[in-house]
Amino acid sequence: MSTLSQETILSGDHFINGDVACAEGAIAAGCRFFGGYPITPATEVAERMAERLPLIGGTYIQMEDEIASLAAVLGASWGGAKAMTSTSGPGFSLMMENIGLGIITETPCVIVNIQRGGPSTGLPTLCGQGDMMQARWGSHGHYEIIALSPSSPQEIFDQTIRAFNLAETFRLPVLVMADEVVGHTVERVTIPQADEIKTTARRKPTQPPEEYLPYRTDRSLVPVLPDAGEGYALHITGLTHDERGYPQTDAPTQDQLVRRLIAKIQKNKNKIIDYREYHLDSAKLVMVAYGSVVRPVLRAMRRLREEGLAVGLLKLNTVWPFAEELIRDLAGRVDHFFVPEVNFGQISLEVERCAAGQAETTLIPHAGGGIHSPEMIIRVVKKTLAPGRAKGKGAGKK
Amino acid sequence: MTKPRPHPKDELLRQDRIPHIWCPGCGIGSAVSACITALQRSGLDYDKFAVVSGIGCTGRVAGYLKLDSFHTTHGRAIPFATGLKLAKPELNVFVFSGEGDLFSIGGNHFIHAARRNMDLAVICVNNMNYGMTGGQVSANTPLGARTTTSPHGNTEIPLNLPSLAAACGAVYVARWLSLDVRRLAQAFEEALLKPGFAFVEVIAPCPTAFGRRNKLGDSREMIRLYNQNSVIKNGVHPDETVIEQSQKLVLGKFVDQKRPTYLERIAQREDRPGTVWPQKSGEG
Numbered sequence: 001m002s003t004l005s006q007e008t009i010l011s012g013d014h015f016i017n018g019d020v021a022c023a024e025g026a027i028a029a030g031c032r033f034f035g036g037y038p039i040t041p042a043t044e045v046a047e048r049m050a051e052r053l054p055l056i057g058g059t060y061i062q063m064e065d066e067i068a069s070l071a072a073v074l075g076a077s078w079g080g081a082k083a084m085t086s087t088s089g090p091g092f093s094l095m096m097e098n099i100g101l102g103i104i105t106e107t108p109c110v111i112v113n114i115q116r117g118g119p120s121t122g123l124p125t126l127c128g129q130g131d132m133m134q135a136r137w138g139s140h141g142h143y144e145i146i147a148l149s150p151s152s153p154q155e156i157f158d159q160t161i162r163a164f165n166l167a168e169t170f171r172l173p174v175l176v177m178a179d180e181v182v183g184h185t186v187e188r189v190t191i192p193q194a195d196e197i198k199t200t201a202r203r204k205p206t207q208p209p210e211e212y213l214p215y216r217t218d219r220s221l222v223p224v225l226p227d228a229g230e231g232y233a234l235h236i237t238g239l240t241h242d243e244r245g246y247p248q249t250d251a252p253t254q255d256q257l258v259r260r261l262i263a264k265i266q267k268n269k270n271k272i273i274d275y276r277e278y279h280l281d282s283a284k285l286v287m288v289a290y291g292s293v294v295r296p297v298l299r300a301m302r303r304l305r306e307e308g309l310a311v312g313l314l315k316l317n318t319v320w321p322f323a324e325e326l327i328r329d330l331a332g333r334v335d336h337f338f339v340p341e342v343n344f345g346q347i348s349l350e351v352e353r354c355a356a357g358q359a360e361t362t363l364i365p366h367a368g369g370g371i372h373s374p375e376m377i378i379r380v381v382k383k384t385l386a387p388g389r390a391k392g393k394g395a396g397k398k
Numbered sequence: 399m400t401k402p403r404p405h406p407k408d409e410l411l412r413q414d415r416i417p418h419i420w421c422p423g424c425g426i427g428s429a430v431s432a433c434i435t436a437l438q439r440s441g442l443d444y445d446k447f448a449v450v451s452g453i454g455c456t457g458r459v460a461g462y463l464k465l466d467s468f469h470t471t472h473g474r475a476i477p478f479a480t481g482l483k484l485a486k487p488e489l490n491v492f493v494f495s496g497e498g499d500l501f502s503i504g505g506n507h508f509i510h511a512a513r514r515n516m517d518l519a520v521i522c523v524n525n526m527n528y529g530m531t532g533g534q535v536s537a538n539t540p541l542g543a544r545t546t547t548s549p550h551g552n553t554e555i556p557l558n559l560p561s562l563a564a565a566c567g568a569v570y571v572a573r574w575l576s577l578d579v580r581r582l583a584q585a586f587e588e589a590l591l592k593p594g595f596a597f598v599e600v601i602a603p604c605p606t607a608f609g610r611r612n613k614l615g616d617s618r619e620m621i622r623l624y625n626q627n628s629v630i631k632n633g634v635h636p637d638e639t640v641i642e643q644s645q646k647l648v649l650g651k652f653v654d655q656k657r658p659t660y661l662e663r664i665a666q667r668e669d670r671p672g673t674v675w676p677q678k679s680g681e682g
Contacts, residue, residue, distance in 0.1 A: 033481065033485050035477075035480075035481055054664075054667070059664075061484060063477060063510070064477075064506050064507060065506065067473075067474060068474065068476075068480075068506075068507050071470065071478040071481065072477045072478065072480050072484070075450070075468070075477070075478035075479060075480060075483075075485070076484060078466075078485075079481065079484070079485025080485060080486055081486075083481065083485065097471050101470060101471050227486070228448045228468075228482060229446055229489045230445070231445045232466070233444075233464050233465055233466060233467075234467065235412070235460070235467045235469070236469065237460075237461060244414075246414075246415060247461060
């Protein structure tokens with residue numbers, strides 16, 4: 001007997017954790033299919049979907065593993081549903097092959113990774129941010145991906161909606177790369193009124209089937225595809241394919257397809273990349289942070305500013321595609337980037353690459369199991385800036 | 399040159415993809431032909447069919463059928479089809495793939511789709527090896543058979559697919575030779591129209607890889623061998639269909655029963671408080 005409302009969008013204030021907020025964001029975005037497999041610390045996303053979807057005309061199915069979960073999500077997307085799965089490290093690893101299928105077949109869907117400490121089973125109940133490069137490069141072959149990085153329950157609600165909209169707009173799997181602290185923090189989440197929530201509907205072809213080429217694109221480079229059952233006798237394959245969708249396994253077709261898959265994200269990256277700046281107009285020292293680490297960084301920034309240091313923060317709401325131009329631009333006018341993350345250098349490598357020697361980059365690492373304290377960040381910043389100390393990398397020791 | 403007369407099966411073939419990739423004498427073509435016959439006889443709207451394949455020679459079937467068709471990842475046709483069916487239940491979704499795809503790499507998905515009595519038909523062409531990659535051992539290679547990865551003879555016991563399907567809860571289980579297109583078409587039609595999880599195994603020759611390495615001759619000789627060494631036993635217990643040396647290959651329809659399907663159970667779901675254990679009811 002469910003005590004939950006049969007309302008689709010539960011407008012109002014709620015005291016919920018990030019996982020539940022994620023599920024509610026998905027529902028608000030129009031998600032009506034969830035295929036998943038329980039895994040700590042993402043289980044509450046599935047539990048909430050199992051409770052809610054049947055009440056609002058959706059479908060929840062617990063699949064036999066994460067490979068099947070993502071396969072079912074891709075199938076459901078071709079059945080016309082906005083579809084999602086959620087997982088954590090080990091399950092994310094199992095999904096890699098089908099992420100590639102989603103990329104090459106241009107299947108809109110959302111994959112939520114509530115990151116925990118790894119490698120392997122690692123720290124099931126505790127935080128990690130070690131999957132950021134896996135999110136970028138984990139499936140084989142070369143491709144572009146979109147990955148968002150919420151830092152609070154409210155943000156995971158908002159960003160899950162955005163993930164669905166980006167998935168539909170650009171036709172690809174969009175990753176929500178949260179972490180255990182975001183997933184398990186319980187706090188106020190405000191769900192707006194339904195008419196204040198912007199959702200993107202899937203574009204559908206208007207040509208009759210005989211005049212239609214599924215993978216022919218206009219200047220947007222994003223194909224307009226029907227769902228199954230709409231009379232187009234589509235052929236959708238994970239093989240390199242031509243505009244008809246037919247396998248064409250040769251170098252010219254590969255070149256054309258892969259270039260377009262990359263370009264459709266690259267040329268739209270300014271519409272995709274999202275961030276928030278704190279004091280960047282006057283900062284000489286810039287923290288670059290994402291996910292739950294943003295919170296201690298904010299406190300560290302305030303304290304350092306009180307001490308007179310020109311510290312700012314670049315909070316990344318999207319990690320992929322990476323905010324290259326922004327970092328490049330900042331590098332020309334700031335002295336130093338500090339990148340605290342719950343790994344031993346992933347996004348910091350991107351910052352360093354884009355800074356290209358114009359500004360220093362210092363990683364502030366944290367192994368899985370927790371996030372940085374503000375003091376830890378302050379200590380590293382001060383130590384790095386101390387006179388006589390060699391500049392550069394590897395300053396992140398206690 | 400005069401234009402060839404249209405073939406009655408043209409309407410369901412992607413003519414612009416012919417010639418196909420299959421070797422001369424391969425049994426997959428017969429299975430595809432029988433499948434088209436079944437689709438034509440079903441009387442259902444072709445636009446409401448969708449076919450899902452995995453990887454391998456039989457995995458290419460989806461690419462030749464003029465239906466909404468999906469060529470997915472290796473072993474994952476069944477979960478993909480599950481999502482497609484659940485998102486759009488009015489579609490008649492069927493899976494057409496090989497035994498290496500469905501049972502070696504994808505076995506877990508088969509087990510669970512059958513257990514759920516998912517509303518899917520699964521057609522498996524069993525050619526007893528991985529044909530596409532040049533003939534490696536599969537979970538259905540007979541004991542002693544030579545393949546490129548069992549060069550000294552296969553030492554692993556093959557799966558018996560009808561037993562597995564029945565044990566997992568499939569409501570329709572049949573096995574036929576690719577030779578017998580009449581019975582095959584009949585079985586496919588029954589499977590496509592069957593509510594719930596239906597399974598048809600097609601024993602097919604792979605003369606290029608399996609036949610050659612095991613000295614079974616060309617396609618005609620392989621087919622003759624399979625045909626002469628098989629027996630039809632409709633209704634026999636699926637465990638009595640194990641493919642063994644010196645035993646006749648048992649063909650037939652082994653299971654055809656009714657059980658609430660996944661979608662039927664969802665539709666009848668009741669939100670009741672309390673326990674599912676009868677002896678516990680009334681307590682607490």
